Amino acid sequence: MVTGASSGIGLAAAEALACRGDQVVLVGRDPSRLQAAGDRVREASGERPELFRADFAVLDDVRGLAERLRAAYDRIDVLANNAGAIVLQPLTTVDGFELSMQANHLAPFLLSHLLHDRIGRVVTTASGAHRSGALDPGDLNAALRRYRPIRAYGTSKQANILFTVEAARRWPDVPAYCFHPGVVRTRFGADSRLVALGMRIMPFRSPEKGAETLVWLAQQDPSRLVNGAYYADRRLRRPWPKAADPQLAARLWAASADAVGIAG
Numbered sequence: 001m002v003t004g005a006s007s008g009i010g011l012a013a014a015e016a017l018a019c020r021g022d023q024v025v026l027v028g029r030d031p032s033r034l035q036a037a038g039d040r041v042r043e044a045s046g047e048r049p050e051l052f053r054a055d056f057a058v059l060d061d062v063r064g065l066a067e068r069l070r071a072a073y074d075r076i077d078v079l080a081n082n083a084g085a086i087v088l089q090p091l092t093t094v095d096g097f098e099l100s101m102q103a104n105h106l107a108p109f110l111l112s113h114l115l116h117d118r119i120g121r122v123v124t125t126a127s128g129a130h131r132s133g134a135l136d137p138g139d140l141n142a143a144l145r146r147y148r149p150i151r152a153y154g155t156s157k158q159a160n161i162l163f164t165v166e167a168a169r170r171w172p173d174v175p176a177y178c179f180h181p182g183v184v185r186t187r188f189g190a191d192s193r194l195v196a197l198g199m200r201i202m203p204f205r206s207p208e209k210g211a212e213t214l215v216w217l218a219q220q221d222p223s224r225l226v227n228g229a230y231y232a233d234r235r236l237r238r239p240w241p242k243a244a245d246p247q248l249a250a251r252l253w254a255a256s257a258d259a260v261g262i263a264g
Helices: 008-019 031-045 059-072 099-114 128-132 149-170 193-201 207-219 246-260
Strands: 025-028 050-053 076-081 119-125 176-180 230-232 235-237
Touching (some): 008 025, 050 059, 059 099, 076 099, 099 119, 099 246, 128 149, 149 246, 176 207, 207 230
Parallel strands (some): 176 230
Antiparallel strands (some): 230 235
């Protein structure tokens, strides 16, 4: 199952996995783009994927998605937490959280919990932008003050890596990995003319190249990987210390569970 699968890295990964014979499930926010993505995967692989719509800016959408998935599948071999956004203005969701923190971390955190007993492994799309993060588990809305898009995005990506670290500790039976896809030409920041122009003219990676490590992590034998680790270009990497601190990871887990209403 690939979230954020209507375009970019998620769509490229879904297409690659389907062409290898995997049954893929696509999750996206926009119905028309999700349908178009499903058509593309079908044309490439010959099999029509299942489509599920959910908006990660609404936690009730995530809860509803989990219910529908649990009703449809007894097992999800791989949950690819790929959905995310870079938010150019300070925005608060209906749930009361800074948008990039919710869409990039809290929503996949909640989804992973609600599907935990059905998942074979978790692969989360992180980013080298975690270096610019300034995570404070005591205030998940800290980015709203003196808002800077890259800092907010980097903080959410720092959270992705810390989630992976703590998931590996708490859920040893469910291997968890995260990865940096590189700087990829996608719809990220499409609302900004400057960012959109840069995406067109700069030598960024293609979505297919960015998805390679996701596909690799989804298919590798766990004995060949390090549980809880961070990868880039199919190689083990060391994230910045603030994204690998086990005490910070435990604090973030507790704060996130409280934020999304999960006991324990």
